[in-house]
Amino acid sequence: MQNVRNALQSIGLQDKIKVSTSVSTAVLGNSYPPSAGAFSSDALPALQPIIGFLTGTGAPLLANVYPYFSYIGNLNTISLAYALFTSPGSVVSDGQLQYQNLFDATVDALYAALEKVGGNNVAIVVSESGWPSDGGVGATTENAQTYVSNLIRHVGQGTPKRPGNYIDTFIFSMFDENMKQPQGTENHYGLFNPDKQPKYSLSF
Template sequence: MSSILLLIGVLVSSIALQFTGAQSIGVCYGGNGNNLPTKQAVVDLYKSKGIGKIRLYNPDEGILQALRGSNIEVILGVPNNNLNSLTNAQAATDWVNKYVKAYSNVKIKYISVGNEVHPGSAEANSVLSALQNIQKAISAANLQGQIKVSTAIDTTLIGKSYPPNDGAFSDSASGYIRPIVNFLVSNGSPLLANVYPYFSYVGNQQSIGLDYALFTKQGKNEVGYQNLFDAILDSIYAALEKVGGSNVKIVVSESGWPSEGGTAASVGNAQTYYGNLINHAKGGTPKRPNGPIDTYLFAMFDENQKTGDEIERHFGLFRPDKSQKYQISFN
């Protein structure tokens, strides 16, 4: 009898492990296109592909309506141009009432107060105050156990990234990030980080191999790393430790690879990257081996109205007609 119970226990824990691994992947939804499916069709596509998490960059009520009762976990974004207004506590309360409390049957897990705000920018002065006000409004609504408030950074804030253990925020970023990390620590919130091996590789091809960026390198390098994604992520963890954030978890709020428009941007490379990342996210990094790594792939669709370099319009996992670009499974 005890051996049967033991076997059942092993089976249950392995199923749970598979489930958490499968559930670690989300996909970012951006709407910068004039040829994209309806909001309801988008949510239906997430469901049909078994994608259990979505990142929204703004509180679009059309997509929030479509997400009602879907059980899809949501990162809800506060756009950078709204940050200044949310330094007013009443405005933050109104925002939470309108976009969070009014959608009680939408599974909002994180609120990202700003995305890739740079320390020298006009918005930088508003981030901490907006974070605090949104947090107060969430607590007043008694949702603090359910929703965590954070902000999303990019890796330009890291001044030193190699070896990963020596990772540190740059001098210009540390004054900006330190009080934000203190906020995250005191509220038990993760840091959201946009992690792109693609851009690191393109910017430093003389010392970074394509195989290292695509998770296909055999064996580890001289500092014990087999892929660039882990090295970048662990450099952010090391930087957090140096500013009092040893216990702050990182949610990878964006990671992707373009299929055309620039160096190493091809369907083959992108398929390799996304497929390997989905598999890799089930585990951990050398510095944080206990996974899964909460990861959001960028992005759901090619967005033909995105500004910037040509590659920016080719990060979609799906084409605007909802056909899948790559042979990958999300769960």
């Protein structure tokens, strides 16, 4: 990252192109409640200098946020509605903050973790988020359409911890990866089938 930054600086592009890296939410050692979010002791030695770099350069941290994985890993405690943005009311109370969906809770846990290690000014960009349409528990075309549609509508609102701050978010993925092995949910995240036909309708 430093070498790429130096190369950009040598041609005067350091203020136009930010250098960052992406992490999965597995870097969190604790994420519940969101305010208790903290990086794991295994991840922190690698993350600390990265966070220092991002703080110094004003670049965001890229995070791959998949409520689906949290949902299938905790079927007894996480409801499908909470994961799909469809809960009718708050599900988690964290001090004064109320959480109606798992996406916000995850992003705010990452913000809390950043703050605990000096990354108060580091923004989060969601570099991947999506929902599979087949291949596992809760993986249906209807759930995928619901999640992605609600995600698109929601990201402009920010999170309870940082309301009104638009969250730059990238949907994973454009096409199903039908040849990926082993077969499972990983094959079914696309908005389109491999034959380029849309799996469901979306409105941006």
